[in-house]
Amino acid sequence: MVPHTDIIAAISTPAGVGGIAIVRLSGKGSIDLVDRIFKSPSGKKLVDAKANTIHFGAIMKDGSVLDEVLVSVFHSPNSFTGEESIEISCHGSIYIQQGILQLLLDTGARLATAGEFTQRAFMNGKMDLSQAESVADLIASSSAATHRLAMNQMRGGFSSKLIELRTELLNFASLIELELDFSEEDVEFANRDNLKRTAQNIHGHIQKLADSFALGNVVKTGIPVAIIGETNAGKSTLLNLLLREEKAIVSDIHGTTRDVIEDTITIDGLMFRLIDTAGIRDTDDVVESLGIERTFKKMEQANIVLWVVDAETEDEYAIALSEKILPRVEGKKLILVFNKVDIIPAARKESKELLLKDMIPDRIFISAKYHQGTDDLQTMLVEAANIPEFGEQDVIVTNMRHYEALRKAQEAIERVSAGLESGLSSDFIAQDIRECMHYLGEITGQISTDEILGNIFSKFCIGK
Structure with missing residues (x-):
């Protein structure tokens, strides 16, 4: 990924004229940058302001007032992106919005790409990848059901279950690989009956998550x-x-x-x-x-x-x-x-x-x-x-990428169970366990590539 050390800016409200609009900035130096074009009635600087405070003042252009605004100040790490951030609430005139954005770009910021604010939140550990994707789902939600599913995922319900499964798989793999370290002594650290039960339990959880996609996809797409x-x-x-x-x-x-x-x-x-x-x-x-x-x-x-x-x-x-x-x-x-x-x-x-x-x-x-x-x-x-009732605690898969990863993880854990039943060599079983962990990690972003991240965040709107 491109290092995110620069300051990004974008209009976060929908295109068009409205009562107000919001221009966002994120990155080290954002507050100092806005101070160069912001004038407070008291003369106080934003860099001296406390975190999570809102300040009234004017955005100045060539010595004249472009607009009277409210500026929200956020310090790292207590912001959406985890970085120093600013939100400027201005009047919704297109001229004003574009004028403020251009001033910020002329002062040293660059225009944010689609989804870059949420991408930074992910890169800074404010949320995992499945939670980041749920932000887009929440924005696109058009019914009570889709809103509820997106909120549940954004709060980490899905992620918590996957982390739990990966931890269980890690313990599983550790025992198997420990045996490989002592292969010459022919030592068995993991009871095979216990491993079979563990594999069946993990398979059951993955199967349940994958099966929920049929419901989640219908609710999401209509x-x-x-x-x-x-x-x-x-x-x-x-x-x-x-x-x-x-x-x-x-x-x-x-x-x-x-x-x-x-x-x-x-x-x-x-x-x-x-x-x-x-x-x-x-x-x-x-x-x-x-x-x-x-x-x-x-x-x-x-x-x-x-x-x-x-x-x-x-x-x-x-x-x-x-x-x-x-x-x-x-x-x-x-x-x-x-x-x-x-x-x-x-x-x-x-x-x-x-x-x-x-x-x-x-x-x-x-x-x-x-x-x-x-x-x-x-x-x-x-x-x-005939949509069943589901609450905030129910984990329902709505994302095709997640579903495909779960299916691959399911196939891997099925090979683990089959290998344990047939007495397959521990090194092959360990490989299948690691593969299952890999696909679960792809969902949360514990395993990720630039291509996957680029594809996901490119579908977001600019400003989010």
């Missing part, structure tokens, strides 16, 4: 919900209603939607990824046929499928369509949504109740056009998601 059905059944109208915006084109013309349209919605703290698809029908149109093929692919990828049926449609059409749909949704939650119930008589509705009831017990009657039944449909979506 529970995929495919909205399918025949053309002109009201799929796009339903999507627009749920999203509360005109996302998809609605028309009485059949085959209007020819490609996949996706967007997210949060219901009761859970994020759902709604996928509007092309209507399923027999067609000679090449473009529409491609859209229908994508419909089937999205159907297979979704966790929940909303099959929208025009309540006016004859039952024979729906039964025929079920032969195409049902084989592709096996193991998924399928909800039959009868739309346009505002224009059918009660007797017709009663007959629809029996349609495919044995194969699709979950059903609801709505009118997407007149907003009837859609609140109940949202309740059904939450129930269909």
